Structure formats: structure tokens, C-alpha cells
Amino acid sequence: MSIDLEEQYDKIYRYCYYKLRHTQLAEDITQETFLRYLESRGTEDAGRPLAFLYTIAGNLCIDEYRKRKFSELPEELPGENPEGAMVDSVILAQALHELTEQERELVLLRYVNEVPVADLAGMYGISRFALYRETKKVLKKLERRISDEPDK
Amino acid sequence: MNRINKEQLKKLYEAPEPTGKRAFFRGLELKPLNTGKILWMQCRYISWWEWILSVFVLGGTVILEFFYGKNVLGILLSVVPLFAVIGVSDSVRSVTWGMSELEMSARFSLKSIVLARMVVAGIVNAVLELLFAFLAGGDFGKNVLYLLVPFLISAYGSLILVRKISGRDGVYACAAFGITVGIAASFSALQLSWLYQAQYTGFWLLAVCFLLCLTFVESKRNIRNLEEIVWN
Numbered sequence: 380m381s382i383d384l385e386e387q388y389d390k391i392y393r394y395c396y397y398k399l400r401h402t403q404l405a406e407d408i409t410q411e412t413f414l415r416y417l418e419s420r421g422t423e424d425a426g427r428p429l430a431f432l433y434t435i436a437g438n439l440c441i442d443e444y445r446k447r448k449f450s451e452l453p454e455e456l457p458g459e460n461p462e463g464a465m466v467d468s469v470i471l472a473q474a475l476h477e478l479t480e481q482e483r484e485l486v487l488l489r490y491v492n493e494v495p496v497a498d499l500a501g502m503y504g505i506s507r508f509a510l511y512r513e514t515k516k517v518l519k520k521l522e523r524r525i526s527d528e529p530d531k
Numbered sequence: 532m533n534r535i536n537k538e539q540l541k542k543l544y545e546a547p548e549p550t551g552k553r554a555f556f557r558g559l560e561l562k563p564l565n566t567g568k569i570l571w572m573q574c575r576y577i578s579w580w581e582w583i584l585s586v587f588v589l590g591g592t593v594i595l596e597f598f599y600g601k602n603v604l605g606i607l608l609s610v611v612p613l614f615a616v617i618g619v620s621d622s623v624r625s626v627t628w629g630m631s632e633l634e635m636s637a638r639f640s641l642k643s644i645v646l647a648r649m650v651v652a653g654i655v656n657a658v659l660e661l662l663f664a665f666l667a668g669g670d671f672g673k674n675v676l677y678l679l680v681p682f683l684i685s686a687y688g689s690l691i692l693v694r695k696i697s698g699r700d701g702v703y704a705c706a707a708f709g710i711t712v713g714i715a716a717s718f719s720a721l722q723l724s725w726l727y728q729a730q731y732t733g734f735w736l737l738a739v740c741f742l743l744c745l746t747f748v749e750s751k752r753n754i755r756n757l758e759e760i761v762w763n
Binding site: 384385388389392393396397402405406409410413414417471472475486487490491518521522525 | 535536537539540541543544545546547549550551552555556559
């Protein structure tokens with residue numbers, strides 16, 4: 380499977396930004412991710428390059444997080460500032476905010492960055508069925524929260 | 532996902548625009564590859580049926596040798612030209628199938644790709660020739676010469692044909708030519724056995740040298756032809 384690196388750049392950047400909530404750091408980690416990816420894989424396309432890319436990015440973000448020991452998070456998590464969002468998305472933002480960190484990450488990877496199930500399963504080291512069950516659970520949680528909203 | 536608006540979800544996860552993307556990709560230098568790596572990469576693009584056929588013919592030869600012990604040369608002479616055809620047509624596959632422009636937009640020039648494939652095909656064929664010469668029994672050196680002549684005739688003819696006839700027709704013409712050479716070589720081994728006697732070894736050696744020169748010149752001409760196709 381071959382991947383479009385330029386297209387993936389934005390997605391990996393979004394993922395890093397979500398993890399670190401710092402524009403410059405997210406971009407640095409994104410570039411480091413691609414450099415490491417190219418260095419270790421060269422021109423070969425075997426295996427699951429997407430899962431590999433996200434694993435590198437995830438690990439680098441964890442390293443960075445540990446190194447810096449983030450005390451303050453200057454920028455916002457999705458759903459942390461529902462007032463700033465459009466009225467229609469306020470409920471969704473609130474619903475997202477009620478998810479756990481891991482669940483929010485899963486929503487980002489699966490539905491925003493559209494990482495295929497097989498790659499995500501490879502990245503998390505679980506079976507595709509387990510991942511499918513997990514995403515279903517998260518979606519149900521979100522939908523339940525949306526339908527509980529009296530305005531809707 | 533029915534009740535959740537995907538676009539809204541994307542907006543909620545929106546990150547500020549990355550600023551260094553362009554500069555990063557512009558400055559990104561791909562790892563330089565050595566000749567060995569390029570050749571190895573090209574091995575993966577050689578048709579699977581070429582490998583299968585090579586193994587099949589080699590296996591068949593081993594079996595024949597094992598059961599009959601002799602006269603394998605005549606059979607080998609008929610199949611050897613086909614290897615040349617396969618090698619040549621596979622080397623210029625991108626030109627044959629109208630994919631040369633796509634190849635030219637890739638990392639390596641079309642010329643280097645075709646050259647690499649020719650080298651790979653040449654190495655594979657050389658190994659097969661040596662194995663066949665060994666399996667045919669008798670004098671190893673003479674067998675190499677006997678097998679090389681139809682092989683080189685076929686390679687030379689195929690190179691001319693793929694240069695002159697474009698598209699799939701060129702490959703068909705090569706196949707027809709290879710089969711004809713194979714039949715002629717096999718016929719000569721069976722009916723003109725005097726040609727394969729020791730006193731004519733010099734003649735065979737001369738023929739091989741002459742054909743090697745012709746094939747080399749024709750290969751160069753083919754490669755030079757590719758230089759004329761310029762990416763615009």
C-alpha cells in the first residue's frame with residue numbers, strides 16, 4: 380500500500396496538535412515523524428505504512444509530553460469551548476467533551492483523519508473486531524448524549 | 532454515525548494551518564539508492580510469469596536430464612530464445628503499454644529503469660544459460676556457445692522488433708520470432724548434428740562474439756531512443 384505523504388502530513392499534524400495542543404511543537408513532531416518514517420522504510424511500501432506513521436507520531440508525542448511535563452495547555456481540546464462553536468455543533472462539542480481522552484483520540488483517528496480500521500487495529504495492537512466494537516461503543520455514547528439534549 | 536455530522540466533527544478537531552509543510556517537502560531529500568538497490572527494486576516489477584516460466588523450464592530440464600540423461604540440448608535450444616524474448620519485452624514494458632510518460636514522472640529516469648531491467652533480465656538469463664549448459668551434459672563450454680547463439684539471435688531480433696513495432700504488436704512479433712528461432716535451433720540440433728562437432732567450435736565462438744556485438748549495439752540504440760522521449 381502506498382500513501383500520499385503530503386496528504387498524510389496534514390492528518391498527522393492534526394493528530395499531533397490534538398495530542399500536544401501546541402502549533403509549533405505539533406509541526407516539529409510531524410516533520411520528525413516523516414523523517415523517521417522515511418529513514419526506516421526508505422522507498423518500500425510493504426506492510427501498513429499508515430499504522431507505522433501514527434505509531435511514530437504517537438510515541439514522539441508521548442516523549443515530548445514527558446519531556447516538557449505540560450503543566451498548562453494553552454490551546455483547547457475539541458469540545459472544551461462549546462461557546463465558541465456554532466450553535467449546531469455545541470451539543471456535539473459537549474458530547475465529545477464527555478468522552479475519555481482515548482475515546483476522543485479514536486474519534487479523531489477514525490472519523491476525522493479517516494484512518495482505515497485495519498491500520499487503526501494495527502496501531503493499537505487489537506483485532507479489527509475489537510476496534511469495531513470500540514468505535515461502535517463511542518459512537519453510541521455520543522449519540523446518546525446528543526439525543527439526551529432537550530433542545531434537540 | 533447517523534446523528535453525528537461528520538463535517539461538524541471535523542471542524543471541532545480543526546488545527547491551525549501548518550506553516551512549514553511546503554518547505555519541509557521541498558527540502559526533503561530522498562535517501563540515495565545504490566545500483567544494487569535499484570536492481571533489487573526492479574526485480575519486484577518483473578512479471579511473475581517470467582519467474583514461473585524460468586523455474587518451470589529449469590525444473591523440466593532437471594527432470595529430463597534425470598530420466599533421459601542425454602539429448603536435452605535439442606529441447607533447451609528451442610526454449611532458450613523465448614527467454615530472450617521475455618527479457619527484452621519485459622524490459623521495455625512501460626514503453627510497450629504506453630506507460631513511459633508515467634515512468635518519466637517518477638523518481639528514476641525511464642532510461643535507468645529500462646537499463647536496470649535489462650541488467651536484471653541479463654543476469655537471470657546468464658544464470659539460466661549456465662545451468663542449462665551444465666544440465667545438458669557433455670562439454671560445458673561448447674554447450675554455453677550452442678545455447679548462446681539462438682539466445683542472442685532472439686535477443687537481437689527482439690530488440691529490433693520492439694524498437695520498430697510499437698505497442699502489443701511488438702511483443703507478439705517478438706514471441707513469433709523467438710518461437711521461430713527456437714524451432715530452427717532445435718531442428719539444427721536434430722538434423723544438422725555435424726554443426727555441433729568439435730571442428731566448428733571456432734565458428735560458434737565467432738558467431739557468439741558477432742551476435743554479442745550486434746546485441747550490444749542494438750541495446751544502445753534502444754536506450755538512445757528512450758532519451759528522445761522527453762517529459763514536457
